[in-house]
Amino acid sequence: MARVVQKYGGTSVGDIDRIKNVARRVVSSSNQGHEVVVVVSAMAGETDKLVRLAHQVTPNPDEREMDVLISTGEQVSIALLAIALKDMGAEAKSYLGFQIKIATDSAFGKARITGIESEKILSDLKNGRVVVVAGFQGVDESENITTLGRGGSDTTAVAVAAALKADVCEIYTDVDGVYTTDPNVCSKARKLSKISYDEMLEMASLGAKVLQIRSVEFAKKYDVPIHVRSSFNDNPGTIVCKEDREMERVVVSGVTYNKNEARIEIMRVPDVPGMAAKIFKPIADANIVVDMIIQTSSTEKGCADIAFTVPKSDFAKTLQIVKNTIKELGGKEVKSNEDIAKVSIVGVGMRSHSNVATQMFSALAKEGINIQMISSSEIKISCIVDSKYTELAVRALHDAFELDKSVISEER
Amino acid sequence: MARVVQKYGGTSVGDIDRIKNVARRVVSSSNQGHEVVVVVSAMAGETDKLVRLAHQVTPNPDEREMDVLISTGEQVSIALLAIALKDMGAEAKSYLGFQIKIATDSAFGKARITGIESEKILSDLKNGRVVVVAGFQGVDESENITTLGRGGSDTTAVAVAAALKADVCEIYTDVDGVYTTDPNVCSKARKLSKISYDEMLEMASLGAKVLQIRSVEFAKKYDVPIHVRSSFNDNPGTIVCKEDREMERVVVSGVTYNKNEARIEIMRVPDVPGMAAKIFKPIADANIVVDMIIQTSSTEKGCADIAFTVPKSDFAKTLQIVKNTIKELGGKEVKSNEDIAKVSIVGVGMRSHSNVATQMFSALAKEGINIQMISSSEIKISCIVDSKYTELAVRALHDAFELDKSVISEER
Numbered sequence: 128m129a130r131v132v133q134k135y136g137g138t139s140v141g142d143i144d145r146i147k148n149v150a151r152r153v154v155s156s157s158n159q160g161h162e163v164v165v166v167v168s169a170m171a172g173e174t175d176k177l178v179r180l181a182h183q184v185t186p187n188p189d190e191r192e193m194d195v196l197i198s199t200g201e202q203v204s205i206a207l208l209a210i211a212l213k214d215m216g217a218e219a220k221s222y223l224g225f226q227i228k229i230a231t232d233s234a235f236g237k238a239r240i241t242g243i244e245s246e247k248i249l250s251d252l253k254n255g256r257v258v259v260v261a262g263f264q265g266v267d268e269s270e271n272i273t274t275l276g277r278g279g280s281d282t283t284a285v286a287v288a289a290a291l292k293a294d295v296c297e298i299y300t301d302v303d304g305v306y307t308t309d310p311n312v313c314s315k316a317r318k319l320s321k322i323s324y325d326e327m328l329e330m331a332s333l334g335a336k337v338l339q340i341r342s343v344e345f346a347k348k349y350d351v352p353i354h355v356r357s358s359f360n361d362n363p364g365t366i367v368c369k370e371d372r373e374m375e376r377v378v379v380s381g382v383t384y385n386k387n388e389a390r391i392e393i394m395r396v397p398d399v400p401g402m403a404a405k406i407f408k409p410i411a412d413a414n415i416v417v418d419m420i421i422q423t424s425s426t427e428k429g430c431a432d433i434a435f436t437v438p439k440s441d442f443a444k445t446l447q448i449v450k451n452t453i454k455e456l457g458g459k460e461v462k463s464n465e466d467i468a469k470v471s472i473v474g475v476g477m478r479s480h481s482n483v484a485t486q487m488f489s490a491l492a493k494e495g496i497n498i499q500m501i502s503s504s505e506i507k508i509s510c511i512v513d514s515k516y517t518e519l520a521v522r523a524l525h526d527a528f529e530l531d532k533s534v535i536s537e538e539r
Numbered sequence: 540m541a542r543v544v545q546k547y548g549g550t551s552v553g554d555i556d557r558i559k560n561v562a563r564r565v566v567s568s569s570n571q572g573h574e575v576v577v578v579v580s581a582m583a584g585e586t587d588k589l590v591r592l593a594h595q596v597t598p599n600p601d602e603r604e605m606d607v608l609i610s611t612g613e614q615v616s617i618a619l620l621a622i623a624l625k626d627m628g629a630e631a632k633s634y635l636g637f638q639i640k641i642a643t644d645s646a647f648g649k650a651r652i653t654g655i656e657s658e659k660i661l662s663d664l665k666n667g668r669v670v671v672v673a674g675f676q677g678v679d680e681s682e683n684i685t686t687l688g689r690g691g692s693d694t695t696a697v698a699v700a701a702a703l704k705a706d707v708c709e710i711y712t713d714v715d716g717v718y719t720t721d722p723n724v725c726s727k728a729r730k731l732s733k734i735s736y737d738e739m740l741e742m743a744s745l746g747a748k749v750l751q752i753r754s755v756e757f758a759k760k761y762d763v764p765i766h767v768r769s770s771f772n773d774n775p776g777t778i779v780c781k782e783d784r785e786m787e788r789v790v791v792s793g794v795t796y797n798k799n800e801a802r803i804e805i806m807r808v809p810d811v812p813g814m815a816a817k818i819f820k821p822i823a824d825a826n827i828v829v830d831m832i833i834q835t836s837s838t839e840k841g842c843a844d845i846a847f848t849v850p851k852s853d854f855a856k857t858l859q860i861v862k863n864t865i866k867e868l869g870g871k872e873v874k875s876n877e878d879i880a881k882v883s884i885v886g887v888g889m890r891s892h893s894n895v896a897t898q899m900f901s902a903l904a905k906e907g908i909n910i911q912m913i914s915s916s917e918i919k920i921s922c923i924v925d926s927k928y929t930e931l932a933v934r935a936l937h938d939a940f941e942l943d944k945s946v947i948s949e950e951r
Contacts, residue, residue, distance in 0.1 A: 202611045206593070207604075225637055
């Protein structure tokens with residue numbers, strides 16, 4: 128008998144038949160003797176529909192009231208699921224954020240969970256009940272409703288699992304698990320049986336959209352094993368858990384790519400202390416997140432070239448800011464490029480294996496792919512390349528690091 | 540400067556344009572220096588849509604979870620209205636039932652309000668805010684969400700007005716006010732400028748669907764004047780308030796009718812003590828509300844005939860129960876009739892005027908309308924007639940008591 132938190136995403140509860148399907152899965156787990164807590168998202172499309180309603184009122188809706196509005200999506204889901212569960216004879220009870228005090232800060236639209244009262248849930252579980260919890264929502268100190276940002280239900284599930292000291296947090300979604308790379312790009316992509324929190328963090332933030340990043344941070348902090356799996360079949364998915372020895376033997380676990388960035392390059396800026404700060408402060412002030420930053424000596428003496436990437440959606444705004452800044456600072460020229468992609472390899476094994484970077488660069492060179500920028504961390508190396516090479520680069524790297532072959536034993 | 544609670548029904552917030560229209564009305568009241576609290580219903584059709592969703596899951600959805608589900612309708616409304624208000628520059632803040640502790644009993648789907656914490660609202664009003672409150676919902680002692688039944692937002696508005704000691708509770712709806720009778724039936728129907736709580740209670744329960752009955756009971760208990768008026772124009776509507784001398788001069792204030800009842804008659808029941816109780820207990824046990832009950836001596840000696848009316852929706856069920864009962868008790872025959880209507884006259888003036896009943900019976904007789912049953916209270920007389928005479932009866936009574944002529948002065 129285990130204590131299990133199951134999270135079902137919007138697609139899995141997308142209509143009444145799917146909600147009944149989820150209810151059957153939950154009842155089956157419960158009948159196996161497990162204690163089951165279910166966290167659900169809004170039915171697919173509902174949150175967007177609510178956002179559109181608000182935007183019909185005004186392009187800039189109040190943030191507190193937006194959270195009141197969009198949190199109704201999950202409220203509808205938990206009620207319908209609890210109704211379905213009770214109809215199947217399960218003792219079920221739904222809870223909203225305020226009812227089990229999913230406490231958050233007051234950052235409306237992107238709140239962070241600070242605590243959960245587990246008493247009510249534990250008492251329900253003890254009494255044989257299935258507990259259904261609304262994902263995505265919480266309350267701040269003044270009982271204002273808050274929401275956790277897109278994908279926030281993942282974080283709710285992990286936080287509930289942590290509060291209940293659950294054995295596992297199962298995230299049911301419309302994919303089978305976490306793959307070595309995007310199967311749409313590389314037919315040899317293989318489902319990973321296990322991946323470490325740190326790798327998953329890099330994979331998620333680099334564009335493999337399976338789990339909300341914050342939920343993985345939370346899981347890492349409280350050591351909650353996450354099992355990512357499909358709600359449409361019974362296949363085992365991918366376990367995201369603490370790093371172990373077996374994982375370290377794998378040099379590269381996955382290849383990811385991201386086409387949503389653009390590059391800006393400032394040529395021949397006077398190379399004096401504080402220059403970078405002066406360039407990036409106004410960008411940060413505009414709430415734009417800069418990803419890669421690279422500074423090199425310029426061809427002009429006493430000057431530097433600074434290149435960086437920003438999300439494509441912020442590109443025009445950033446370019447304007449930069450042009451204003453360099454007028455003051457005496458930069459000579461601004462170049463930009465929207466046709467780029469970031470291709471990355473991720474793996475905890477990199478820490479103990481030298482030569483991984485060289486292998487990556489060689490693999491790209493062999494295909495005639497020019498590298499425009501490079502950045503690396505302990506467990507990740509990213510290269511900016513011309514966007515037309517994205518798929519080619521992904522496949523070349525997947526082959527070079529033999530990701531189609533599993534090193535980790537496949538049993539759970 | 541007054542403290543005003545305004546309630547807008549589902550039609551008044553039926554789409555984004557109408558919500559903006561409500562926001563403009565609220566801002567205008569606020570700009571006149573009034574303290575304004577707004578109570579809103581779900582957008583027209585939303586509650587029905589949610590109920591249909593639940594019925595797609597099962598014909599008998601769990602009651603607690605139904606309230607979780609259908610309370611989302613009002614949550615959407617308050618958020619959108621608060622967004623519209625803030626967009627127009629008003630400081631606005633929305634509250635759900637749990638946030639201002641609209642305490643109720645635990646009768647899901649038909650809960651009764653037992654208290655409201657007024658502190659947050661009063662502090663907001665003091666700080667110049669417009670407060671937007673979700674109608675129809677509350678929380679019980681265990682923080683379960685409850686709903687107040689159809690029309691419950693009226694009761695929320697009156698309860699909030701009572702808690703805040705507001706000067707008036709304005710109920711905005713899609714009609715201009717309370718009429719002497721249904722204008723669709725009688726073209727001479729006249730809008731009443733003023734009506735007493737007791738008359739309104741009789742009018743509402745007799746079928747004039749302007750206000751939820753319970754809201755009027757609440758208003759009477761806490762002496763909150765209600766102003767029923769249209770949200771689509773600025774005309775004064777009808778004030779529902781404490782009885783005054785002027786009202787007493789009016790013998791009959793309104794004529795109402797109800798076609799949703801059916802009649803059941805049990806012939807020749809042995810006339811012994813406890814007989815009526817034996818007949819009506821199984822009906823009450825089935826949660827069926829009996830309206831009129833009349834007992835007469837039967838043509839057979841030592842026997843009585845008992846006739847009563849029930850809602851048409853409960854007719855078949857009641858008939859079955861009655862047939863079972865009289866088998867045991869030895870009743871001789873059961874007659875029933877679904878083609879009936881109840882026509883009533885209401886007026887506090889009746890208390891001090893004799894002869895009102897006779898006038899009513901004569902007016903009906905003059906049109907050749909046979910009376911099947913009669914019941915009366917202090918301020919109301921009801922007659923059951925053949926349903927085909929409903930409209931004729933209403934017009935005849937409206938004329939007989941000269942309801943097209945106002946006796947009360949029209950100023951507020």
